[in-house]
Amino acid sequence: MNASAAPPFTPDDLESARKFFAGPWEFVWASTRIDDLPPMAGREIAFAGRSNVGKSSLINALTGRNALARTSRTPGRTQQLNFFRMAGGDERLTLVDMPGYGFAAVGKDKVAAWTRLIHDYLRGRANLMRVYVLIDARHGLKETDGEVLATLDKAAMSYQIVLTKADAVKASDRAAVVAGVGEAIRRRPAAFPEVLMTSGETGAGIPELRAAIGRLLAEQG
Ligand code: GTP
Numbered sequence: 001m002n003a004s005a006a007p008p009f010t011p012d013d014l015e016s017a018r019k020f021f022a023g024p025w026e027f028v029w030a031s032t033r034i035d036d037l038p039p040m041a042g043r044e045i046a047f048a049g050r051s052n053v054g055k056s057s058l059i060n061a062l063t064g065r066n067a068l069a070r071t072s073r074t075p076g077r078t079q080q081l082n083f084f085r086m087a088g089g090d091e092r093l094t095l096v097d098m099p100g101y102g103f104a105a106v107g108k109d110k111v112a113a114w115t116r117l118i119h120d121y122l123r124g125r126a127n128l129m130r131v132y133v134l135i136d137a138r139h140g141l142k143e144t145d146g147e148v149l150a151t152l153d154k155a156a157m158s159y160q161i162v163l164t165k166a167d168a169v170k171a172s173d174r175a176a177v178v179a180g181v182g183e184a185i186r187r188r189p190a191a192f193p194e195v196l197m198t199s200g201e202t203g204a205g206i207p208e209l210r211a212a213i214g215r216l217l218a219e220q221g
């Protein structure tokens with residue numbers, strides 16, 4: 001038994017998180033510059049990761065929407081920080097879709113601008129409660145991931161690793177992939193020790209991720 005594992009979710013936890021995320025999410029703001037972020041309200045949760053890992057797809061899976069966040073087969077789709085909130089002035093939670101890092105083909109200037117924006121946002125946003133750092137389960141941690149994790153560690157910004165595209169890894173290999181990444185981040189000070197695994201394609205792990213976010217909101221009031 002892993003002593004650091006969070007207590008399991010009850011059916012009630014899963015159901016109330018499902019209901020919460022079934023709400024009417026809408027796009028509220030896009031930023032390309034750190035001095036153009038939306039006014040802070042409630043709590044924010046950001047989804048970071050290399051280009052094409054499935055950040056936008058995960059936001060769609062969480063909110064049960066096909067195209068709240070735009071996705072694409074080609075890397076470099078999301079080019080701004082995109083902020084989503086519940087319609088009707090519900091400011092409890094803002095979900096933030098980020099541009100991907102580590103994708104050179106968009107050009108040097110853009111890569112530099114995105115990288116700066118990503119790092120500035122991740123270390124400086126006061127109402128950012130948790131960052132989910134997405135890693136493609138087929139590829140594991142890369143050098144650019146390490147740079148982002150270092151920024152988060154330095155800023156003491158709490159983050160959790162989510163392995164994406166679980167459906168693309170053989171079922172018999174999944175536990176070893178989770179364990180390997182867990183070992184790689186074991187000494188990182190701001191990392192949540194438990195590594196999650198999801199699939200936007202099959203929905204695996206989505207109810208648990210919703211419940212984990214619900215628990216965070218409940219804990220932090
Ligand atoms: P950028 O915005 O370019 O940084 O990419 P992103 O991280 O937002 O990725 P996006 O959600 O656009 O998905 C990239 C590609 O991966 C798309 O072709 C998705 O259909 C695919 N994809 C996303 N999630 C999954 C998944 O769980 N399983 C599989 N097999 N493919 C997925």
Ligand code: MG
Binds near residue numbers: 057077097098
């Ligand atoms: Mg995207």
